[in-house]
Amino acid sequence: MILTDRIMAKPVLKWAGGKTQLLKVLLPNIPLSYGKYIEPFLGGGALFFALTPNNAVISDSNPELVNLYKVIASNVEDLIKELKLYNNSADFFYEQRNFDWKSLQPIKAAARTIFLNKTCFNGIYRINKQGFFNVPYGQYKKPKICDEKNLLNVSKVLHGKTIICGDYKSVLNQYAKPGDFIFLDPPYVPISKSSDFKRYTQQPFSMNDHIELASEVKRLHEIGCHVILTNSDHPHVHSLYDKFDLRVCNTRRSVNSKISQRQGKDIVVCIPPGKKYLSPLSASSSYSNVMMFVRSNAFNDSLVVV
Ligand SMILES: C[S@@+](CC[C@H](N)C(=O)[O-])C[C@H]1O[C@@H](n2cnc3c(N)ncnc32)[C@H](O)[C@@H]1O
Numbered sequence: 001m002i003l004t005d006r007i008m009a010k011p012v013l014k015w016a017g018g019k020t021q022l023l024k025v026l027l028p029n030i031p032l033s034y035g036k037y038i039e040p041f042l043g044g045g046a047l048f049f050a051l052t053p054n055n056a057v058i059s060d061s062n063p064e065l066v067n068l069y070k071v072i073a074s075n076v077e078d079l080i081k082e083l084k085l086y087n088n089s090a091d092f093f094y095e096q097r098n099f100d101w102k103s104l105q106p107i108k109a110a111a112r113t114i115f116l117n118k119t120c121f122n123g124i125y126r127i128n129k130q131g132f133f134n135v136p137y138g139q140y141k142k143p144k145i146c147d148e149k150n151l152l153n154v155s156k157v158l159h160g161k162t163i164i165c166g167d168y169k170s171v172l173n174q175y176a177k178p179g180d181f182i183f184l185d186p187p188y189v190p191i192s193k194s195s196d197f198k199r200y201t202q203q204p205f206s207m208n209d210h211i212e213l214a215s216e217v218k219r220l221h222e223i224g225c226h227v228i229l230t231n232s233d234h235p236h237v238h239s240l241y242d243k244f245d246l247r248v249c250n251t252r253r254s255v256n257s258k259i260s261q262r263q264g265k266d267i268v269v270c271i272p273p274g275k276k277y278l279s280p281l282s283a284s285s286s287y288s289n290v291m292m293f294v295r296s297n298a299f300n301d302s303l304v305v306v
Pocket residue numbers: 015016017018019020040041042043044045046047059060061062166167168169185186187188200201205
């Protein structure tokens with residue numbers, strides 16, 4: 001079977017912890033069939049855009065990010081018009097950075113989010129405790145501020161999807177049902193005190209949050225959801241998920257400013273639905289690594305399923 005009518009869309013933003021690097025590990029582990037796709041720590045949405053599922057609930061607790069996705073879904077033409085007016089200069093960058101995005105109209109706020117991400121140093125999103133973007137100007141010669149073709153494709157992919165701003169728990173409580181596939185990519189447990197600082201939202205994700213997340217994963221498993229979770233290779237993460245299939249993978253971290261810390265390890269935990277929900281077929285071949293081969297250029301081309 002060749003799926004040729006897939007829309008090819010890439011993440012709009014570079015996002016700390018983005019999962020593009022890990023797709024080769026994640027994709028072969030996606031369940032062969034599932035109900036809804038739910039991703040409640042969406043960020044840049046690397047897996048969501050690689051899969052382009054039809055029936056999806058996507059969310060994040062960062063309201064600026066969610067505004068961007070809602071604008072792309074509903075008003076991409078005006079967003080593109082706005083972005084075409086923006087120029088790559090330090091003065092314009094700091095003028096934009098000084099705005100409080102909440103005081104702007106949604107389209108201007110969305111254009112600002114993309115503009116800052118494309119022109120700031122290292123292309124990352126990071127805010128301070130007061131909630132203001134604090135990455136300096138990047139001095140890149142020709143950043144692609146308006147990738148019109150990709151924005152149009154992303155808009156098509158987002159069309160009809162449920163896009164929510166909120167805490168992951170309330171989203172999972174409301175939407176997760178037996179048979180759904182849930183991808184959980186929370187802010188990672190820091191590996192060391194010198195680990196790259198990543199503040200995506202005003203509230204940091206604490207160790208208690210990770211413990212609560214592990215109980216939520218257990219609940220999802222018990223109600224019959226397929227779950228894949230990623231995190232850092234930290235002893236706490238091992239102890240939280242040691243009952244499940246836990247793999248350690250090498251990854252390159254492009255957002256770390258220290259070159260020596262750009263090689264990292266991720267944990268990928270694959271959690272099938274609890275036993276009573278596994279059908280005889282899914283018990284033996286629940287995950288796509290048994291039957292599905294994804295071509296190496298799958299993200300620029302059609303998926304080949306054999
Ligand atoms: C590691 S990033 C996700 C990266 C994403 N998978 C990608 O490919 O770009 C974690 C995300 O979780 C969001 N987040 C942090 N705390 C949250 C919470 N309590 N509920 C929902 N989202 C949260 C952050 O805003 C951030 O976008």
